[in-house]
Amino acid sequence: MALDFTAIDFETANGFRGSPCSVGLSKVRGGVVVEEASWLMRPPENHDHFEFHNTRIHGIRAEDVAGRPRFGELFPEIGAFIGGDILAAHNAAFDLGVIRSGLEVSGLPGPAYEFVCTVMLSRRCYSLVSNSLPYAAEEAGVPLVNHHDAAEDARACAGILVDIARRNNANSIAELYLSLGLTVPQQPAFDPSAGLSKATLSALAARLGTSADGTAGKGSVGQRDARSGAWSTWREEGPNPVPNAAAEPGHPLFGETVVFTGDLAIPRPEAKSRAADMGARPESRVTARTTVLVVGDGFVAGDLRAGRLTGKAKRVLELHAKGQQIEVVSEGEFLQMVGGN
Numbered sequence: 001m002a003l004d005f006t007a008i009d010f011e012t013a014n015g016f017r018g019s020p021c022s023v024g025l026s027k028v029r030g031g032v033v034v035e036e037a038s039w040l041m042r043p044p045e046n047h048d049h050f051e052f053h054n055t056r057i058h059g060i061r062a063e064d065v066a067g068r069p070r071f072g073e074l075f076p077e078i079g080a081f082i083g084g085d086i087l088a089a090h091n092a093a094f095d096l097g098v099i100r101s102g103l104e105v106s107g108l109p110g111p112a113y114e115f116v117c118t119v120m121l122s123r124r125c126y127s128l129v130s131n132s133l134p135y136a137a138e139e140a141g142v143p144l145v146n147h148h149d150a151a152e153d154a155r156a157c158a159g160i161l162v163d164i165a166r167r168n169n170a171n172s173i174a175e176l177y178l179s180l181g182l183t184v185p186q187q188p189a190f191d192p193s194a195g196l197s198k199a200t201l202s203a204l205a206a207r208l209g210t211s212a213d214g215t216a217g218k219g220s221v222g223q224r225d226a227r228s229g230a231w232s233t234w235r236e237e238g239p240n241p242v243p244n245a246a247a248e249p250g251h252p253l254f255g256e257t258v259v260f261t262g263d264l265a266i267p268r269p270e271a272k273s274r275a276a277d278m279g280a281r282p283e284s285r286v287t288a289r290t291t292v293l294v295v296g297d298g299f300v301a302g303d304l305r306a307g308r309l310t311g312k313a314k315r316v317l318e319l320h321a322k323g324q325q326i327e328v329v330s331e332g333e334f335l336q337m338v339g340g341n
Helices: 051-059 073-081 092-102 118-125 133-140 150-165 174-181 200-209 269-276 311-321 331-337
Strands: 005-012 019-030 032-040 087-089 113-117 257-261 281-283 292-295 327-329
Touching: 005 051, 005 092, 005 150, 019 073, 019 133, 019 150, 032 073, 032 150, 087 092, 087 150, 092 113, 092 118, 092 200, 092 311, 092 331, 118 133, 133 150, 150 174, 150 311, 200 327, 257 269, 257 311, 269 281, 269 331, 292 311, 292 331, 327 331
Parallel strands: 005 087, 087 113, 257 281, 257 292, 292 327
Antiparallel strands: 005 019, 019 032
């Protein structure tokens, strides 16, 4: 067997993962990128508004995709490029969720995909204070100049996976996962007529002003500012909910001990609840148990080097220097992991 797969990266127009506006793909055969493709697209109808935060990250505006095919119209070409390959993505829960939610709100069924997450593999095989794409790409020796360009991010993801396989003397995805004692996960085929994913239900409910179960939204945690529409930030830690034992073991947060620091765009109790839903154990301070620190205040991975850190983040760097494996992630990366807006 050879090291064959397709790496994929999506950029979205807004906080709903079913709003893809760009995709990049890199096809790998025998550990070498042999073909690449990328598309700009209009997100699915009724989910095609561009939010400032997203545009600030990737630079794509509504006028850039005007007249382009919508995601549902373009997916046959995307799917044909992927074929029967295993998909690789950096934070695969997000990119596989984009495919599912984007097709669901387009009223289209989707195929099953085996997939690998290079964030998960980076955690296991590298020793980094942040496993965000720029740090993992640097460790793998992969150039990454224009982060959040979908084509370049997909290429970097491919390079990370190839490097991790090489370090583990694996000649295929199957050999790599066997050597790590893991099973290659799969997103099953789906048909929106048989039921929608939680992320899609939540997005549809938000459009209607109701909760995901169809009841009127009560705003139980936090409060929207009447002028900006943004959530006010609460400094209160709130309770530390028990991890969801029925969560997906392959999720990037499953089994992790998570601490939050800085001002978040969502109330901290809500962030803790979302983490616990994914099988994580939220805590209120950095200790010897901490494995993930989520940083608000617009933090990006580059801030680790620039020194723009909270007290908790500085404590993490101290512990990391002593050998404790703690990962620092931005709130945006966290929200991608939990599928939230």
